[in-house]
Amino acid sequence: MNLLELITKRYSERRYSSQQVTDDDLSYILSCANMAPSAVNKQPWHIYVIRGEKLLQFGDVYRRETFKEAPLCLVVTGNHAQSWHRSDGKDHCDIDIAIVSDHIIMAATERGINTCWVCNFDVPLCKSLLQLSDDEEPMVLIPMGYALPGTQPNPKKRKDLNDIVTYL
Numbered sequence: 001m002n003l004l005e006l007i008t009k010r011y012s013e014r015r016y017s018s019q020q021v022t023d024d025d026l027s028y029i030l031s032c033a034n035m036a037p038s039a040v041n042k043q044p045w046h047i048y049v050i051r052g053e054k055l056l057q058f059g060d061v062y063r064r065e066t067f068k069e070a071p072l073c074l075v076v077t078g079n080h081a082q083s084w085h086r087s088d089g090k091d092h093c094d095i096d097i098a099i100v101s102d103h104i105i106m107a108a109t110e111r112g113i114n115t116c117w118v119c120n121f122d123v124p125l126c127k128s129l130l131q132l133s134d135d136e137e138p139m140v141l142i143p144m145g146y147a148l149p150g151t152q153p154n155p156k157k158r159k160d161l162n163d164i165v166t167y168l
């Protein structure tokens with residue numbers, strides 16, 4: 001698979017079978033995360049691996065079937081005290097976390113594991129369950145696993161290239 005094929009293969013999966021993600025796949029995915037670039041190489045992230053009984057405790061953080069079914073969920077947090085702040089004050093934490101999260105998601109896709117970006121969750125509850133400091137913000141939940149049998153990937157709806165690119 002070339003990169004475009006891999007990127008096209010990824011889609012948001014919101015229903016999962018009970019098949020477990022192997023430790024070997026998880027270890028590969030985390031190694032890919034660890035190679036992510038970040039502003040001034042600050043690597044202001046932390047990845048919490050949640051599964052089994054622990055994941056059930058997170059049911060109210062994201063009240064969807066996705067969360068009840070997925071065998072595994074990663075919570076990616078960003079630490080605003082560690083991230084690079086440009087001289088005009090712009091905090092690059094969100095950008096860094098988006099990159100590391102995409103590494104995780106693309107690595108999972110390569111291994112045939114389905115995922116979904118989830119940002120619409122209860123942040124205060126997640127913070128309290130993970131006992132995070134004020135500086136550490138949970139930014140992305142990444143449930144992962146295998147689609148239910150017979151599931152079709154969502155059709156890709158994207159803007160036309162001409163509408164998003166300007167050649168000067």
Ligand SMILES: Cc1cc2nc3c(=O)[nH]c(=O)nc-3n(C[C@H](O)[C@H](O)[C@H](O)COP(=O)(O)O)c2cc1C
Pocket residue numbers: 010011012013014116117118119120121154156
């Ligand atoms: C930053 C971000 C946050 C998202 N948050 C959610 C979410 O909270 N819940 C959800 O079901 N999907 C969420 N999504 C998935 C998008 O809805 C999805 O990526 C988009 O509709 C395109 O579909 P595709 O991923 O199947 O290509 C999010 C995606 C991104 C990139």
